[in-house]
Amino acid sequence: MVTIPVAIINYNGKRTLLQTVESLFNSKDIKTEVYVFDDCSTDDALEEVKQKFPKVKIYKHPFNTKNPNVLRNLALHKIKSERIFITDNDIIFDEYCIKNLNDIMDTDSLITTCSPRLMYLSDKERTYFAGVKIHFMATAIGNYRDEIVNHSDKPVDSNSGGGIMLVKRDKAFEVGLFDEDYGLAWGDDGEFYQRLLLSGYKCLYVPQAFGYHEYKPFSKERYHRAQGQVRNRLMFIFSHYSKRTIILLTPAFLVYELMEFVFMLSKRIPLLFFKGEKEFLKRIKLVKQKRKNIQRLRKVSDKDVLYSGDIYIFPSHLSNKLIKFLVNIAQSFFKYYWKIISPLIP
Numbered sequence: 001m002v003t004i005p006v007a008i009i010n011y012n013g014k015r016t017l018l019q020t021v022e023s024l025f026n027s028k029d030i031k032t033e034v035y036v037f038d039d040c041s042t043d044d045a046l047e048e049v050k051q052k053f054p055k056v057k058i059y060k061h062p063f064n065t066k067n068p069n070v071l072r073n074l075a076l077h078k079i080k081s082e083r084i085f086i087t088d089n090d091i092i093f094d095e096y097c098i099k100n101l102n103d104i105m106d107t108d109s110l111i112t113t114c115s116p117r118l119m120y121l122s123d124k125e126r127t128y129f130a131g132v133k134i135h136f137m138a139t140a141i142g143n144y145r146d147e148i149v150n151h152s153d154k155p156v157d158s159n160s161g162g163g164i165m166l167v168k169r170d171k172a173f174e175v176g177l178f179d180e181d182y183g184l185a186w187g188d189d190g191e192f193y194q195r196l197l198l199s200g201y202k203c204l205y206v207p208q209a210f211g212y213h214e215y216k217p218f219s220k221e222r223y224h225r226a227q228g229q230v231r232n233r234l235m236f237i238f239s240h241y242s243k244r245t246i247i248l249l250t251p252a253f254l255v256y257e258l259m260e261f262v263f264m265l266s267k268r269i270p271l272l273f274f275k276g277e278k279e280f281l282k283r284i285k286l287v288k289q290k291r292k293n294i295q296r297l298r299k300v301s302d303k304d305v306l307y308s309g310d311i312y313i314f315p316s317h318l319s320n321k322l323i324k325f326l327v328n329i330a331q332s333f334f335k336y337y338w339k340i341i342s343p344l345i346p
């Protein structure tokens with residue numbers, strides 16, 4: 001029987017970590033070895049894991065990094081295996097999830113990541129995640145998110161992925177692992193699989209593999225992610241996109257920046273927008289070096305890895321009628337703009 005090691009990235013996961021571990025040990029038709037990579041938690045979840053699941057190997061970081069990519073990379077360094085399943089600490093997996101991902105990965109040597117479908121833990125019929133393609137505005141197109149859909153007959157989707165993934169370790173090292181300069185926010189995991197796509201590898205979403213994810217609302221305690229989202233998105237654009245693509249998309253980028261600012265203003269966090277922009281500007285030299293490294297990996301066109309469609313926005317963020325109206329106008333503008341300029345992208 002095939003053995004797949006699993007790396008759970010954990011910080012203060014007392015509420016859900018035990019359930020995640022138990023679901024992984026309940027996997028069928030495949031053997032799992034479970035590791036917990038802990039970001040210096042302050043709760044007693046690790047003690048509970050040790051007591052109930054003594055086979056679990058635990059690595060506790062000496063200080064809190066607030067950066068899951070540091071822990072993801074630590075897992076890739078520590079676990080010497082061809083394939084590793086990397087996950088967060090708040091997901092209960094179907095017993096055949098990892099088996100289904102591994103079977104799909106066996107079908108093509110170029111497949112480097114496979115990501116499962118995630119449903120809401122509190123509403124198991126509703127879709128939390130069903131694959132993500134990167135919108136040309138450097139944000140996410142969330143297929144079926146928040147919808148009740150029968151996924152059983154949906155096909156495996158290419159050029160799609162997410163932070164919960166089965167990954168080939170050697171290919172991860174080949175492209176430079178997860179980027180630890182991307183803080184916890186949009187792009188901390190998506191940037192990694194986009195780099196793989198630019199390198200000519202395949203990243204797949206497998207709807208038949210699934211789990212149930214705990215939803216955490218966008219509360220004040222999570223507002224810092226908005227700042228990181230601004231910074232990460234700009235870093236992504238200026239390191240991944242070709243120069244010609246950036247020039248062609250500049251008018252649309254300006255519209256998006258305005259839309260993002262108005263949204264943060266409506267949430268009374270406009271300073272986080274400017275702090276994110278400032279953080280990006282401070283990292284210009286770093287971004288230029290990243291750009292050189294990433295462009296050296298390039299084997300495909302931007303047109304092959306960027307998409308148009310509805311940018312995903314949490315429904316709760318659209319409760320303001322004016323914001324919803326402006327978002328709908330912007331969505332239409334972006335779709336029309338892409339039709340005009342996509343033939344010109346190299």
